[in-house]
Amino acid sequence: MSFAARRHMTLSRLVLSVSLALGIASPVLAQESPEPVLAPPANAAETALRDLYTREWEWRQGEFVREKVDGRWQSSDKLPSVTPEAWARRADYWKAALDALDAIPLDQLGREERINAAVFRTSIEASEASARWRTFEAPFNSDSFFWGGISPRQPFQTEADWRRFIGRLSDVPRYFDEQIANMETGLERGWSVPRATLEGRDKTLESYVLTGETNPLLVTFDRIPNTIPEPVRTQLREEGRRVVLEQTIPAYAKLLTFIRSEYLPRTRTTIAASDLPDGRAFYQTQIREYVTRDMTAREIHDFGLAEVERITAEMREVMGRAGFEGDLPAFIDYLRTDPKFYAKTPRELLGEASLIAKKIDGQLQYVVGTLPRYRFTILPVADDIAPIYTSGRGGLEACFFNTYDLPSRPLYNLPALVLHECAPGHSFQAALALEAPARPDFRQQTYFSGYGEGWGLYTEWLGTRMGIYETPYEEFGRLTFEMWRAARLVIDTGLHEYGWTRDQAIDYLASHTALARHDVVTEIDRYISWPGQALSYYIGYKTILDLRAEAERELGPAFDQRPFHDTILNLGSVPLPVLEEEVRRFIAEQKAAGRAQN
Template sequence: MLSSSHSRLRVPALLVFSVLAAAGMPHGAEAQDPAPGAQAASAVDASAAALHALFDAHSAWSEREYGYTRVDGRRRAGDRLPSNTPEAWSRRAAYWADTLAKLDAIPVDGLSREDRINLEVFRATIAADHENAVRRTWEAPFNSDTFFWAGFAPRQPWHDESEWRNYIGRLRDLPRLFGEHIDNMERGLARGWSVPRATLDNRDTTIEPYTLEGAGNPLLDAFDAIPSSLPEPVRARLREEGRQVVLEQVVPAYRRLLSYMRGEYLPRTRTTIAASALPDGAAFYRTQIREYVTRDMEPREIHELGLAEVARISAEMREVMARAGFEGSFEEFLAYLRSDPKFYARTPRELLATAAWVAKKVDGQLKHVLGTLPRYRYTILPVADDIAPTYTAGRGGLDACWFNTWDLPSRPLYNLPALVLHECSPGHSLQAALALEAPERPEFRSSTYFSGYGEGWALYTEWLGTRMGIYETPYEDFGRLTFEMWRAARLVIDTGIHEFGWSREQAIEYLADHTALARHDIVNEVDRYISWPGQALSYYIGYRTIRDLRAEAERELGAGFDQKAFHDTILRLGSVPLPVLEEEVRAFISSAKEQASRAG
């Protein structure tokens, strides 16, 4: 049984009657009185029907609300962008509140195991959406890492004319969207809700490429990359229409946005950095912990866990330093790793080629760690130039892994094995492909993402690389430990900033003292933690959850432990809250023990 407050609900008889009636079941004097067993079965069927009716209604609502379309059965962005007016957010908040009330009215005691997981996933997602809507987080619609004005240009060109036409439609809608965001940002400034000023250095420069009227504007460049699989007359029409929309409507909108950001918004943003400084900030920070960690944890508990893990990893890093034969101090070793040219690519292509080589090494080992592999394939691409200066070292998704080739002296090659494992495979890209190809489930399950699960799994795969033979040198293993330390230090830094009054400089120095990350990356990362409270906590807590579950499985199953079955159990679930993950893995352990006992 799932660890859920829902499973403890006791529903009044009148409510059960209403659920049955909604499912079209007979009632009143004309209905025969079924046997008790049939009554129970009918109630279970009605609960499942009511739950799936909510899922279906939500899918239809989402398509209307956000303007999705469908291509080859998958949701894609349509020809318009979602509304961001206060009225739209109020409408969404009311819908989510109503959905939560309907969920809590469904008796769950008789639901199947799969439907209980469906319910847990759905409820956690809707609850987080509702919480953010009522707190009006949309009045600060970007952070130091992610911008509402970026990401409109396709990462890879479409091969379907309808997708290009939808793209042009979205571009026409950009001026309206930007105007709504500006209005919302003004409302946020008026109540002290803004992005912290300290995290916004040079973020306005990411708007500049979109103000160009020629080459270098990503939105214009996209129309020069229409593939030859489309007939030339079609390509010509799309280029002409697209360029006209960009030059006449989109470029002026970006210029207005840039003027507003520099002249109005940035000078008036808050000078504090802690989430606790926001309206009702202490409570808000705890809601962010709940959203990203998917369990209730106090900041003090997280901070102390971080301190303990930093100390443990520090000792292991020194052991690897000794294995590398370095005879100086730890600080000198970090300086050596940050400065010796042999650790750095000379060209962007060299960095991307190294990442691709690591990815193929991983491919050769997957059959030893996973029982089920996806058919869907990802590619490797450089991070787009317009966002690269403030972007992370890499990021992975269903279609691609992106590696940052900007400022190569800050991109050490010894970090790439861990980064490829995390972002590409068996981390995010493989995980997303398996979710896409999972057995038939309610649609939301294939696109739901819980950071504790997803980032926890991806960080776990960095450690799993030690079992796959991916790290070939002590330096690469140190790169892995640097990444593990980076995530453990986040527990200390995120809570330090948002709960315990740490300064930005204190956080930067703490991360610099404990990792071999380049200074540029360290500053970007700290600014991300400041402007995105709670998100950074999910990685290490999710990772420790999976490592602890593996240790439990190895202890309970002994020689019968099969890591392929263990990993398949995790990945087959798709993204779920961590308590659900724990319960399902423990059910796997119990089942494996029972099978071993029968076989013995």
């Protein structure tokens, strides 16, 4: 999926990109909840703002061919247009929307509408910039692919859903042709995915060009549930298989031929964003988008170096508690090579992750005040993407763990991974978003990485307060994950601003963490092909951690982490400056309430 299109997913799909990347079907539970009702605007400024963001949201659904089904926006029976003309039209619309927003007197807005305005502005600025930079000419990266989210990993539940799916399958040839044309244009002007990051990515297409029964698209039509009665079920299966064989498979085959014979040989051999046309300016817009702050590459790089040094000292202390005699590199080598730290079967790894998730469940009542109704399951990453996929990713319906190449999946990392991806991290966060208080559609379905990934990394630290880490090895695994995100600040800016080589980045991450070599290479390729995104995690995490320290300092013994966390989660996804403002409001209100009681 292109960087531009990624910004227009709903929150349940974007929080977790896994929901798109792994083709998760929409939940039924959400359809049972009535639509929240917004309070009426208080004045003319609020009316103008609400009209603006409501019009834009409804226009956006039309642009990306989504329709409202049982109160929720879902994909229709078509795929969106990705032509240059479509993206130019969108860029013009978003520019006009920003101009209209500038004309609204923000000082006349109430608190909630000021937050709406800030979220709207930050989101639309990123969308407009992406369209202007024509990032759609490099419509995939080493981590995510526009062709990868078409087939669902779980079956649809209604006849209407299946018919919409068949419609999308019949639209694949047109959609792929537009993507190919965009990639051709990108190649001509030097805007492409770096070649060094693409090894093996073409293989993710191979299963979709097969005409036999193992093609995932054909397998999908063997999974139509019995809740859909005959003869409708047979009709859907026959129609779907015909579309796949006659239209979809040839389109996948054409794309695979293009990727292998045209795209891969002609992609750029440089790796830095700064090597793209006007690349330094582009990289700065990526920093602004993902960090939602005005920070320079130098500020981020230096901050990362300081945090790497701090975490290294903590790692040595934990190594001492483990009773290891030797230096830190020797300890890391020991963790990477001793079989006792690794699962022998996929079921063992998934079972360990499930046990950790249930242990976390027992602590959630002490962490947050509001628990969501919706529940996630635990599943393996699908076989077709597992070799080049990350170690885990959490979404609304499922928390996925990669069971490919088990010697690169250490068990001592699992507690931190489950906290981040499942609960109280992404799956938990997505469920709360599903049940959020009344907000405009665009607020409920906008996602900022600094907020979402910052919270995910913060939950790894929170596990130290929940009793989740039982051994020094698991604590070292947590520090490895914290180091991994701090090192990204150094690596991402090093790669895209300061001329680092791919090998230099791999060596830096490998020498500072206990991540397996497979994960190290996968992650570095992700940072190269997705400039700026990796910066969001640690800066968001540090923002939340600093706010907690401020709340503890200001409130003293009266500090309760449950309303503190509820304040963050109830906000929904917001830019980091808005998060700071709202948490400080919470702190002031708590202090005032304490004084009133005294």
